[in-house]
Amino acid sequence: MTAVLEVRDLKVRFATPDGEVSAVNGVSFDVNEGECVGIVGESGSGKSQLFMSVMGLLAKNGRTLGSAKYRGTELVGMPVKALNKIRGDKIAMIFQDSMTGLTPHLRIGKQMTEVLVQHKGMSEADARKRALEMLNLVRIPEAGRRLAQYPHELSGGMRQRIMIAMALLCEPELLIADEPTTALDVTVQAQILDLMADLKTVTKAAIVLITHDLGTVAGLCDKVQVMYGGRFMETGTVQEIFYKPAHPYTAGLLASMPRLTEERQEKLYAIPGQPPNLQRLPKACPFQERCTYVHDRCIDELPVLRQVGDANATLTGHTKACHLVSLQNPVSAPHAPSINVAADEARSA
């Protein structure tokens, strides 16, 4: 398997008047050809900003450190002109907000054809034909009429389909979908997810699905990466994450999902506490303040990703960033790799 996207120790920082915000704090992962990777995390976990930085779409006060390579080409720090040859063509992105994501004063047709004219050098007429094909592919009724319409004349679900069609125009190798169903109502959500599942087989694109909804991930993804406080807490296959969660945070997320099959409980479970303030992240484990199993080591040492089960194995498959041996045996694993924050601090002081 060849990697389409290789990310190594990526960090995202925002300069604000109140100090620096650390949105992403060193994540490494690969997205391979044809693979579907789910990035799960609650609001403010850094999941969106991680991919905004890969696409060069950070707000002006944001900066990216580390490395993100598309087929060996470094994207971090790439001049915009060069980046514009890749984004929209090789890597495409669809956003959460379909209602405001399309330019209100341009017809759908123009917004679609301009991508093809730009990247493929197509004539307006050829581009229109291709746009029409794509609209049919994403199952938009009366596709021909839509090209002449403005975004406000279409429903939210329809607009999101158009965003997806627009992203797929150039047959990208990587499609980043940032919460594509969040702003839609439930039935439309289901339609869009069905569509994406179909498109996964039709197109050869690798897909990154950013979401806070574990249900979405379960239906579509091969791999899952759980993010918290700008770091990966746990990574693994969908089966591993759902049936054998190894990190207390993942277990908490799964427990807070409402289930139809279970008997009605008094109250829906919620992880206690608040997500961490990204301006003052804890030095060690970011989840320490909310974790039921927290112990001294979590406050002194930052756990790094390690193989679940056999701690000496290489970093493949199911990994977690936690000191615990396991959730069933919640004592500190003596050999769990970590960064000693207390010692680091003493040295720098």
Place this chain on the structure above:
Amino acid sequence: MLSYAVRRLLEAIPTLLVIVALSFFLMHSAPGGPFDSERVLPPEIEANLKAAYNLDKPVWQQFAIYLGNALQGDFGPSFTYKDFTVSELISTGFPVSLKLGLSAVTLAVIIGCTLGILAAMRQNTKTDYTVMGFAMVGITIPNFVMAPLLTLIFGIYLGLLPVAGLGDGSIRNLVLPVVALALPQIAIVSRLTRGGMVEVLRSNFVRTAHAKGLPEHLIITRHTLRAALLPVVSYLGPAIAGLVTGSVVIEQIFGLPGIGRYFVQGAINRDYTLVMGTVITYGSLIVLMNLLVDLVYGLMDPRVRYD
């Protein structure tokens, strides 16, 4: 859209009637009259004058007479410019003011928008601060300071341009007054453009355009400008009405025969008919420009509906 425009024009009639009535009664309730002067006129002459201009009748009757004449296109004789009717005064002065005002607006839109776009694209850089600093100066320096300064520098020290008057009517004579009239407008337009651009550049659809890999110039011209210039359009409507009806300061300083001075002189001299003439001219222009703004809005933003 046509039926909307027609309806708006019909709606303008009552609006203008209210404006005319209000100004007429307000003006007549102000103390003093057109024939009050330091030299007291013999009572017989004053009575004759008043009778000639219908000033001896009750105000409501005067209003009815005025309105009746005005509806037939007769705006009466001027009280102070003897031997001239108000229509003559305005129709000779208005072309001068119109030419001046439209030139200033054109200049303001071209330069103001360019500067505003530049400032927004280089937000919080030296370019931005320079443009916004210039705009601040442009807004704060009053034209009765700016106009003599320009005359002094370009007319007298450098001797490049005529100091005043229309001369032979060539463009050279209009440069200084147009620039003096346009400078504050350039400042306002550039600030409005920058503000609109900064807001739209942050919007989600511009982010989508970036994600599509479009080059910067397309993102600005195709995806940003139309939405960003809406505030400029709203400002320009009434501003154009104001500019083409002349500026008393600019016309005085550069000795130009526009209609700007009639607004002030008419009011000071209690030249009732002249004041009414200027009010009707300005009022109609405002109504017309606001209608134009609304129509242009519809062209710029397809979400605007006329119903």
